[in-house]
Amino acid sequence: MNTEKVVFAFFILLALTFNFGFVLGDIDNVEHHNVYELYAALVVSLIATVMKFGDRTHVGAVLLATSLVADLQLIMAAVVWGYAVNFTEIGLDAAMMASIVSLSAGALLSNITSVVLLILETMMVRH
Amino acid sequence: MGHVFYLLLRRLRTPIITIIVVYSVSVLGFVLIPGVDDQGNPWRMDFFHAFYFVSFMGSTIGFGEIPYPFTAGQRAWTIIMIYATVIGWLYSIGKIFSLFQDHSFIRLMKRNTFARRVRGIQEPYYLVCGYGYTGKRLIDRLDEQGIKAVVLDASQSAIDELDAHELGLAVPGLCADAADPDILNIAGIRRANCIGVIALTNDDHTNLAVSIDSKLVNPERPVISRSESAGTTANLASFGTDCIIDPFETFAEHLVKSIKQPYKHIISDLIFNPHHNVLASPHQNTSGRWVVCGYGRFGRAIDRKFQEYDIPVTFIEIDPSQRGAPVGTILGVGTEEETLLKADIENATGIVAGTPDDADNLSIIITARNVKPDIITVARQNLSANKPMFRAANVNLIMEPVRIIADEIFIRISTPLLMDFLELLQKKDDQWARELLLRISAVVGGHPLDAWAYSVNPEECPAIHDSLAMQKLVRLGSLCRDPRKREDELPAFPLLLKRGEECILLPDPALELQVDDEILICGQHSAQMFMNWVAYDYNVLRYIRTGVEAPGGLLWQWISSVRKKRRRRRAAKIGRPE
Numbered sequence: 001m002n003t004e005k006v007v008f009a010f011f012i013l014l015a016l017t018f019n020f021g022f023v024l025g026d027i028d029n030v031e032h033h034n035v036y037e038l039y040a041a042l043v044v045s046l047i048a049t050v051m052k053f054g055d056r057t058h059v060g061a062v063l064l065a066t067s068l069v070a071d072l073q074l075i076m077a078a079v080v081w082g083y084a085v086n087f088t089e090i091g092l093d094a095a096m097m098a099s100i101v102s103l104s105a106g107a108l109l110s111n112i113t114s115v116v117l118l119i120l121e122t123m124m125v126r127h
Numbered sequence: 128m129g130h131v132f133y134l135l136l137r138r139l140r141t142p143i144i145t146i147i148v149v150y151s152v153s154v155l156g157f158v159l160i161p162g163v164d165d166q167g168n169p170w171r172m173d174f175f176h177a178f179y180f181v182s183f184m185g186s187t188i189g190f191g192e193i194p195y196p197f198t199a200g201q202r203a204w205t206i207i208m209i210y211a212t213v214i215g216w217l218y219s220i221g222k223i224f225s226l227f228q229d230h231s232f233i234r235l236m237k238r239n240t241f242a243r244r245v246r247g248i249q250e251p252y253y254l255v256c257g258y259g260y261t262g263k264r265l266i267d268r269l270d271e272q273g274i275k276a277v278v279l280d281a282s283q284s285a286i287d288e289l290d291a292h293e294l295g296l297a298v299p300g301l302c303a304d305a306a307d308p309d310i311l312n313i314a315g316i317r318r319a320n321c322i323g324v325i326a327l328t329n330d331d332h333t334n335l336a337v338s339i340d341s342k343l344v345n346p347e348r349p350v351i352s353r354s355e356s357a358g359t360t361a362n363l364a365s366f367g368t369d370c371i372i373d374p375f376e377t378f379a380e381h382l383v384k385s386i387k388q389p390y391k392h393i394i395s396d397l398i399f400n401p402h403h404n405v406l407a408s409p410h411q412n413t414s415g416r417w418v419v420c421g422y423g424r425f426g427r428a429i430d431r432k433f434q435e436y437d438i439p440v441t442f443i444e445i446d447p448s449q450r451g452a453p454v455g456t457i458l459g460v461g462t463e464e465e466t467l468l469k470a471d472i473e474n475a476t477g478i479v480a481g482t483p484d485d486a487d488n489l490s491i492i493i494t495a496r497n498v499k500p501d502i503i504t505v506a507r508q509n510l511s512a513n514k515p516m517f518r519a520a521n522v523n524l525i526m527e528p529v530r531i532i533a534d535e536i537f538i539r540i541s542t543p544l545l546m547d548f549l550e551l552l553q554k555k556d557d558q559w560a561r562e563l564l565l566r567i568s569a570v571v572g573g574h575p576l577d578a579w580a581y582s583v584n585p586e587e588c589p590a591i592h593d594s595l596a597m598q599k600l601v602r603l604g605s606l607c608r609d610p611r612k613r614e615d616e617l618p619a620f621p622l623l624l625k626r627g628e629e630c631i632l633l634p635d636p637a638l639e640l641q642v643d644d645e646i647l648i649c650g651q652h653s654a655q656m657f658m659n660w661v662a663y664d665y666n667v668l669r670y671i672r673t674g675v676e677a678p679g680g681l682l683w684q685w686i687s688s689v690r691k692k693r694r695r696r697r698a699a700k701i702g703r704p705e
Binding site for chain 1: 133134135136137138139140143144147148151154155158173174175176
């Protein structure tokens with residue numbers, strides 16, 4: 001067992017699960033989506049990205065790319081949330097929530113790709 | 128570039144993760160801890176405000192308690208997080224700085240810079256492995272001629288010296304093991320514009336590795352290698368190394384030449400080293416017995432050469448049995464009078480101080496002179512830095528292996544025709560050489576001798592080539608005429624003309640040139656500029672051939688041809704009987 005691999009897989013999976021948990025629910029229902037969950041998804045995703053730094057294999061490069069995409073989507077979602085709460089008159093309404101959730105759904109797709117790649121790579125290893 | 132970037136990312140993993148964790152915990156804390164607004168109502172920071180606050184707190188900018196004054200709970204959390212973020216930043220920045228001072232990282236950076244500089248070279252260049260005294264001199268001379276080079280050396284101090292050395296051209300250097308194919312690769316051994324590889328390291332094995340690699344990559348490309356043992360020499364020759372230079376053999380060869388054929392030696396010495404402007408008078412009465420101090424690699428080479436030319440010799444060696452010195456070798460260093468007397472110095476013609484220690488060599492020369500003031504002295508100078516001492520000692524002949532190798536390689540690179548000339552020179556007798564030397568000194572005067580070559584082709588001699596293409600006759604002597612006044616001769620003369628396989632020594636100036644002739648000229652350096660003029664400029668060449676300064680522009684050419692026709696017509700009219 002390789003500790004590095006455990007930690008690595010842990011963060012990648014955690015990023016996916018947080019992300020999934022946040023996206024789950026009606027897309028425009030403010031009640032269904034928790035800000036802390038988005039925050040957790042973003043932080044874990046950032047850590048997962050950094051963990052992929054410096055891997056020179058081809059799979060490593062693709063994993064880094066998927067993670068960067070997820071970060072980008074989640075940061076955009078967080079910015080939209082912050083904008084809705086602090087800079088608009090209405091605050092966080094259904095339309096804003098829909099765009100936040102759809103942005104994080106994009107991140108979810110990217111995180112799924114990461115996990116699939118991780119599983120594929122694990123299957124390739126024969127020992 | 129890739130290597131450095133990935134290394135940087137990998138090393139920065141922990142610091143960046145630390146910062147992310149500290150920041151996220153801190154932000155989360157501020158969001159969760161209840162506060163009050165200015166009206167005293169319960170209020171909680173949202174993520175936006177929490178991130179804003181942590182950003183200026185973590186970087187110790189500290190704008191204050193924004194947007195509302197903090198509660199005790201918030202302040203307590205702030206105290207903890209100030210220390211956590213500051214420590215996090217200190218740790219990360221410290222890591223980054225230590226990375227930039229890390230030896231392996233610096234080495235990688237240097238390697239990358241070197242690779243980039245080599246890739247940037249568009250001109251043809253030489254790859255020189257080994258930047259010792261020989262390499263240094265060679266690079267200096269290549270630089271003077273504007274020939275690009277790339278240097279590899281195993282010691283960092285040599286590369287530092289190269290970096291500090293003032294050269295006209297940028298010469299990329301890297302401290303690395305030249306025997307490593309990876310290193311040779313980034314030094315551009317596989318590039319098409321690497322036109323030659325020169326292996327000059329002190330290590331025969333490295334020289335071998337470099338030569339083999341180059342020959343495998345490109346069998347056509349010339350490889351010049353230094354070798355210090357007969358085994359390496361044979362090995363290098365076996366896979367077609369173009370030129371193998373053994374400093375000790377070369378050295379011994381020069382010594383024997385200077386004893387047996389002094390004029391030839393002076394000529395080749397002049398050619399090898401143009402700034403050697405003193406025409407040393409050849410040593411008289413060089414027949415007789417010689418005393419040689421030192422029987423190392425150099426001594427052995429001398430032994431072989433002296434036997435070949437039947438010169439009697441007595442060796443002095445501190446450890447004769449270990450080094451296999453011949454019978455009759457005197458035990459000692461040679462720095463003591465006693466040893467020299469034992470070697471019967473009083474009846475010897477000359478003494479060779481050939482130990483690897485410069486101080487010993489100087490001491491030998493001085494002691495020998497004390498015993499016999501008119502003895503011919505030959506000293507081996509190992510370090511270039513000791514030049515002033517050898518000069519002051521007034522040694523008859525200073526042998527500097529380093530200089531000999533560098534000069535020979537340089538000549539091979541810059542003017543290959545000179546090597547042909549030197550080969551032909553060896554076949555001539557010394558009297559012939561003496562006459563040539565007189566001619567050279569008459570032409571050159573007190574100036575340094577320079578030699579250069581032309582090859583009659585559209586690139587090097589467009590004017591001559593065009594004239595020949597137009598069926599005009601160009602004599603060899605035309606090149607040596609002064610383009611400002613064709614009655615005068617330039618202070619230079621042709622040494623050699625190569626036509627196909629045939630080589631003509633001191634060709635007749637009346638000789639008619641042909642396309643693809645190769646011409647070797649020697650003379651004063653200043654003459655080269657004027658000669659280039661003749662070779663390049665069609666109008667100048669026409670003036671020299673015909674004595675007529677013909678108009679160059681199309682308009683004037685047309686006017687003069689109209690005039691000529693009119694004149695001819697008029698002449699015909701006058702000549703015609705009425």
